Amino acid sequence: PLSRQIISKPLALGVRVLDSMLTCGEGQRMGIFAAAGGGKSTLMAMLVKSANVDVTVMALIGERGREVREFIENDLGPEGMKKSVLICATSDKSSMERAKAAYVATSIAEYFRDQGKKVLFLMDSVTRFGRAQREIGLSAGEPPTRRGYPPSVFANLPRLMERVGMNDKGSITALYTVLVEGDDMNEPIADETRSILDGHIILSRKMAQAYRYPAVDVLASASRVMNSITTKEHQAKAGRVRELLAKYEEVELLVRIGEYQNGADLVADEALEKYEPIVTFLKQRTDEHADFDETIAQLQNLV
Structure with missing residues (x-):
């Protein structure tokens, strides 16, 4: 070992x-x-x-x-x-x-x-x-x-x-x-x-x-x-994306049934605003190659 x-x-x-x-x-x-x-x-x-x-x-x-x-x-x-x-x-x-x-x-x-x-x-x-x-x-x-x-x-x-x-x-x-x-x-x-x-x-x-x-x-x-x-900045940005995804899952049902009010939770507001950009970032075609440095730069601009 x-x-x-x-x-x-x-x-x-x-x-x-x-x-x-x-x-x-x-x-x-x-x-x-x-x-x-x-x-x-x-x-x-x-x-x-x-x-x-x-x-x-x-x-x-x-x-x-x-x-x-x-x-x-x-x-x-x-x-x-x-x-x-x-x-x-x-x-x-x-x-x-x-x-x-x-x-x-x-x-x-x-x-x-x-x-x-x-x-x-x-x-x-x-x-x-x-x-x-x-x-x-x-x-x-x-x-x-x-x-x-x-x-x-x-x-x-x-x-x-x-x-x-x-x-x-x-x-x-x-x-x-x-x-x-x-x-x-x-x-x-x-x-x-x-x-x-x-x-x-x-x-x-x-x-x-x-x-x-x-x-x-x-x-x-x-x-x-x-x-x-990874760098501290990379870890912080990845952690923030996780936080927003978790918050979106938490409030998704409330949004769908019309029970969520904007402004009630600032993190939830940000999660709802950035959910689609995050999903678009994480999706990838099977024939698409993502450059590592470019990926990290996109992550930093995302949140």
């Missing part, structure tokens, strides 16, 4: 909502939590295209076979493939193959890190990896514990995730997607993953249904190293 470098500088991901409100550090590990249809694939496609890294390693574990070629041709494209490595074990493969694919992908990312590269590691998804480990554990005679998961699942998650990060040669910044079963953030895999990683990005199905991409629920999400890698 002492050979691991401290996360001290931000990594430009090219996605405004992440760079401004949930700044990710080089060598950080974050989870993307969402139910089915929550916009995970859309966000991952944006990260692959926009992140400022030397190499991208992607692991598609237990995903639909149809998505693999679509992802290569539509999301990565010829330019993206030049700096990407893709490891796939689709849902029809054996549980052993799906589990091993995650370890192989991590080893490939470690290889590039040891070459001095800045690596982005994306794994979709931890939930399918956990299910593969559950099949293996139950077949080996382990007792089912939390919701049918044997103890080995919870032992293997940190073994996999602790391998990424920074060393004295290069860095692996990792984002793991977690398929939240039944919108329950306390289900075993989601709960365990959140406790291991350095931050969590919660995606809102409601926002995805309203076609607000990336569908990141800013108030429910957090980056644990943001305060160590």
